[in-house]
Amino acid sequence: MNRPTVHDIAKEAGVSLATVDRVLNARPGVRDKTIAKVQDAVVRLGYVRDTYAANLARKRLYRFVFVLPEGPNQFAASLCAALDEAHAAQISDRTAIEIVRVPLRDPHAIVRRLRQLAVETLDGVALMVPETPQVRDAVARLKAAGVAVVALVSDLPNSRRDHFIGTNSVAAGRTAGLLMGRFVRRPGEVLVVSNSMRARDSLERRLGFDAVISGEFAGLRVLPSVESFDDPARMSAVVTEVLARRDVVGVYSMGSGNTALLDALRESGRIGDLVSIAHELTPTTESALREGALAAVIAQNVGHLARSALRVLRALCDGLSIYEAQERVRIEIILRENIS
Amino acid sequence: MNRPTVHDIAKEAGVSLATVDRVLNARPGVRDKTIAKVQDAVVRLGYVRDTYAANLARKRLYRFVFVLPEGPNQFAASLCAALDEAHAAQISDRTAIEIVRVPLRDPHAIVRRLRQLAVETLDGVALMVPETPQVRDAVARLKAAGVAVVALVSDLPNSRRDHFIGTNSVAAGRTAGLLMGRFVRRPGEVLVVSNSMRARDSLERRLGFDAVISGEFAGLRVLPSVESFDDPARMSAVVTEVLARRDVVGVYSMGSGNTALLDALRESGRIGDLVSIAHELTPTTESALREGALAAVIAQNVGHLARSALRVLRALCDGLSIYEAQERVRIEIILRENIS
């Protein structure tokens, strides 16, 4: 038996095609009793709208905007590349993508840019920005205009976003903590570096990391987080100083800025006996893994993030349910031997 | 500018729609010169066929068969479930799936079952079976009948299969080896168990595992593989004996049969001080991870395998190029903290 079509529904419900169409597309001018008849037939026959045929008929075009951090952010760059690739590969998907880069450090600039988006000509937005009250307002404005909104990589839990695509930062931090505890071979201190602890992600990763280390690895002491504020010189100075004065056995890098960190570690000559763990697979961290400068990388797959965001945005636009199993982004552990 | 259609191609090439159609679908009755004109226009305009519209017009139905191991194989069971789920979620995809279970231990039965497949009513086959000469012949027969064939989980490199969907077993073994070496805290011996070393996967995993351990972890000695042949009693007896007589610090389970192995380990009372690593995330291994009986699981995502197989089979049927980045199955490392 083939999939039922609108024609089958019309026959089953004893109404005309036009009425079925009115009901399915929630157009006015149908009595409640008739609506019920049609919906009944839909359920009985297990009708599922053929989205492709529907999109063909209505010449649908999904117009999405991705808002990503600007600046020398390797992770954002690879996310961009993944987005382009996913877009090119799904050429038949009637989707137009625009990528907007914003300065992460300047919440007002972000919001200004978000306000410039022409909501009338927009179906969905994916946001990778820190949560601030202004961003929450901007999200509310987008939602009010009927635009689908997903948070990407870093969640906006208190906003009206429809969906979050990314990993649980606390769990990622716990995973890093467990690896650190098992990899390190003698008691000592763990240096934790981050761009800025104002970022929710860093806070949550630290939380998870500390919980596992203090709960299960009594021999390790986690030092207060060192912030680099995207300044390589600062990173270098602080790391060198801490390594000289404390008994460091492990380094946990929670944010970007790994190039500067790794340079500092190499200069210290301590690479061999330190266990270093960082986040996100980029050219820098990948070569550090191969070289042995990093013991592990905790990552999320950018290709998956990109494809997931596109699929979820489309599903939201169509009012379809989201296939959770496929959209769950996993916390990946990358070692030298399983780099993609 | 919108995507070009066949009409645009016809106009650009200065021919009729019918001729464009004949060229695009490789139908006879077109002069070489005209073919070239059309193909030229295709390139110039960057035409890409709208697969959905094409499938709609030709009422296409993809008919696929998945050949999976029968018996109490938890991995195969979860792969089945993932397949059902992927299929249900992609309801609009005009795909009919049949799952055939075969006894892995009996190559002749496998081939007999493969011969029964009605190739005329078949578009693609995904095979998760060991490579034997008979299987190779069966693959050749399928290919000769114009059926797309992909190897699933375990490759058939010397057959005519179109594609392999799964991970590199040597790299998976290397990953296990690296984890084992870094997790174990004192010199000693590593017990390796497997269903049967005749399986290519087990051989390759062992190869990778040994290479890393002997190359980088001088304090560890890997014992000869113990085979269980799917017999829980045998597994229990052998493991108990080895644990009693040797100085085992780690256990590496290369195949299925983890339930019996874990029971034996629990009975030995050595769970706490052994580092155990197994393959594939199943209810058994997942609860062992949570409980601490397994330190790590090396896995491939069954959902990804299922979706990938479906996408690749469809692409092969349509003669489309395959989106390698999306289809690459990663070697996942699962610890207690990043289970799904």
Next chain:
DNA sequence: TGGTATATGAGGAACGTGCCTCAAATCAAC
């Protein structure tokens, strides 16, 4: 040059859906 085989053009129906119009049927209120 005529005859024949081959190439090409023109057009239409179909796939499942959306969206439109116009007429007909039904309903509620008077």
Next chain:
DNA sequence: GTTGATTTGAGGCACGTTCCTCATATACCA
């Protein structure tokens, strides 16, 4: 029972493609 509004039906065109048929144009060979 008439009026007027609301609901429903019938049908058509469109989307981009496939796959027909039939008529015409072109090339090739004798």
